[in-house]
Amino acid sequence: MIALVARESRVVGALGRRALSLQFRRAQLLMPTFVLPLLLLAVIASGTSAGRDLDQFPETSSYLGFVVAGTLLQGALLAGLTAGIAMASDIEGGFFDRLLAAPVHRTSLVLGRLAGTLGLAVLQMAWFLLVALLFGAGYPGGVLGAVGAAVLASLTAVGIGGIAIAIAIRTGSMNLMQSIFPFVFVLLFTAPAFFPRDLLTPTLHDIAAYNPLTYVVEGARGLLQDDSALGDPWLGLLAAVGLAAFSTGLAVLALRDRARRT
Amino acid sequence: MATRSSSSQPAVAVRGLERAFKGGIKAVDGLDLEVPEGEIYGFLGPNGAGKTTTVRILVTLLRPTGGEARVAGHDVVSEADAVRRNIGVALQEAAIDPLMSGVELLRMQGALHGMRGSQARGRATELLERVGLTDAGGRRVGQYSGGMRRRLDLAMALVHRPKVLFLDEPTTGLDPTSRNALWREVRGLNDDGTTVFLTTQYLEEAEQLADRVGIIAGGGLVAEGTPAELKSRVGEPTLHVDLAEGADVPAAREALSAVGPLVDCRDDARVAIRAARGKATVPIAIRALDDAGIAVESVEVVSPTLDDVFAAVTGSTLEGAGDAGAADDEVAGVGA
Incomplete structure (x- = not known):
């Protein structure tokens, strides 16, 4: 049993390293994962900072420090989506057949891809937090708060990655995966990514309550600002872990179903 | 590492194998064949004859809808993992990630077969030397020529020293020099005891390499024997x-x-x-x-050629029958 776990761990490690290194070799994936969220952050921070003067807006050390939690969430969504795109690319190109013809547990194929997503998300979150810090974002929660927020967002990337991988396995289509891209923004803006929940319209406010990403972004914000009134980190952790576990299971089931169908 | 099964068992044994796709199209229809250990078996047929579907079933990428198939003594459905441990696979079009280097791919393949880091590194070096890619090993595969990619594909299939090697049209699109180099390598592997199951639509390839040839048409085996035997049957x-x-x-x-x-x-x-x-x-x-x-x-x-044999058993020439069926195209649509 130990030997089997060690063997499958090596497989997950090898696939995770491949997934992560290829991310940096595909320029078309670097732009959305490392640059686009910062561009949106710049637009939001400069264009909507007046919102801070509204009564419902909570007291924070810096507006940038408040909205950067939304950037972490956006980065997580995009990192997850690229996992699905990369998986569809492997399927379309035939590389996935090579993996399927190897004597490895099917779950390891999914976990390997998600390990790469986790690695990517950790790098992304560190990058976003650092850039925002350089531009004046305040993190009263300190290093621990920043690490906690990065962990929440990285687990969310795994959660979204699992869903994207499940879709990729079911469809095997890179075009379809790329067409999902706009839905990232639907998920982002149906959560209080850049504004407090109280400032959302009543309808959006109600929808946000059912969006698990709401609890992730609020939890991350609470950690960064060291203010539990902004969000409960434990609730955020529960949402992130729950989403990751659910979507990983979904992806594994999709792979098993594909094997059964073929 | 590959596990060796009893030498009394054939390397590949197929009985009444069937594979139907949506719409009832039968890509493989009651196929029977047996390949003893240590043989190079040439599986000859035009596009759409059922070659690729058969190979995909034998390498566990596709489930049969009827009949049974055993590879290295193991059932391809109920003992798929054991089959995978014993086979090396180089599928059509050499599906190799162009963004990875030869060394990276070989090391990853080693990890997929349970090798530790140092073991996989050593094996990668050894195989790159064997297929003449030592100098190119660190370069990304996207910069390789078609022949280099095929040789790397072959090396990847050999990482775990498989008992049975499946080569699906390994020289399609290669120039004569690259083709000859690959043939030499396949012969060398066979000399070392590896059973080779080779699909091809090139008569010369089957004639040059195969100990025995099976001709598939319409999803079934229509003739089988050594090239000399088959030709002697024609006249x-x-x-x-x-x-x-x-x-x-x-x-x-x-x-x-x-x-x-x-x-x-x-x-x-x-x-x-x-x-x-x-x-x-x-x-x-x-x-x-x-x-x-x-x-x-x-x-x-x-003397009669294999093309004459093909014409005699199927009623058409091999080259002329190239677009005869769509069954294998169906496979591509189904995926893994």
């Missing part, structure tokens, strides 16, 4: 004699009819006979014509 070699200008053709026909049965010949200046003894018939025929005082311009012994 004996024919001796063609081109007579010198002004030679007495009826006298030549009479002289040669004593050597072998005459064969109809369209060319008036040519006489042909059956040559059961092949090239050994040439001096006898020359002597008979010389005795009859008939001058000869040239003599040629023509």
Whole structure:
């Protein structure tokens, strides 16, 4: 049993390293994962900072420090989506057949891809937090708060990655995966990514309550600002872990179903 | 690492294998074949004949809808993992990630087969040397030529020293030099004891490499044997004699009819006979014509080809049957 776990761990490690290194070799994936969220952050921070003067807006050390939690969430969504795109690319190109013809547990194929997503998300979150810090974002929660927020967002990337991988396995289509891209923004803006929940319209406010990403972004914000009134980190952790576990299971089931169908 | 099963078992055993796709299209329809250990088996047929579907079933990428198949002594459905441990696979089009280097791919393949880091590194170095890619090992595969990619694909299939190697049209699109290099490598592997299951639509490839050839058409095996056996089933070699200008053709026909049965010949200046003894018939025929005082311009012994065999068993030539079916295209749509 130990030997089997060690063997499958090596497989997950090898696939995770491949997934992560290829991310940096595909320029078309670097732009959305490392640059686009910062561009949106710049637009939001400069264009909507007046919102801070509204009564419902909570007291924070810096507006940038408040909205950067939304950037972490956006980065997580995009990192997850690229996992699905990369998986569809492997399927379309035939590389996935090579993996399927190897004597490895099917779950390891999914976990390997998600390990790469986790690695990517950790790098992304560190990058976003650092850039925002350089531009004046305040993190009263300190290093621990920043690490906690990065962990929440990285687990969310795994959660979204699992869903994207499940879709990729079911469809095997890179075009379809790329067409999902706009839905990232639907998920982002149906959560209080850049504004407090109280400032959302009543309808959006109600929808946000059912969006698990709401609890992730609020939890991350609470950690960064060291203010539990902004969000409960434990609730955020529960949402992130729950989403990751659910979507990983979904992806594994999709792979098993594909094997059964073929 | 590959596990060796009992040597009394065939490397590949297929009984009544079937694979139907949506719409009831049967890509493989009641296929029976057996490949003993240590053999190079050439699986010959045009596109759409069912070759790729059969290989995908044998390498566990596709489930059969009927019949059974065992590879290295293991059932491809119920013991798929054991099959995977014992086989090496190089599928059509060499699906290799162009953004990875040769070394990275080989090390990853090693990890997929349970090797530790240092073990996989050592094996990668060894295999790159074997396929002549040592200098290119650190370069991304996207910069490789078609021949280099095929050789790397072969090396990846060999990482875990498989018992049975499946090569699906390994030389399609390669130039003659690269093709010859790959053939040499396949022969070398077979000399080392590896059973090779090779699909091809090239007659020359089957003839050059295969110990035995199976011809598949319409999803079933229509002929099987050594290349020589298959050709002998079609007919004996024919001796063609081109007579010198002004030679007495009826006298030549009479002289040669004593050597072998005459064969109809369209060319008036040519006489042909059956040559059961092949090239050994040439001096006898020359002597008979010389005795009859008939001058000869040239003599040629023509043996049946595998294409003749294919035409005899399927009613069409291999090259002409290339777009005969869509069953394998269906496979591509289904994926893994």
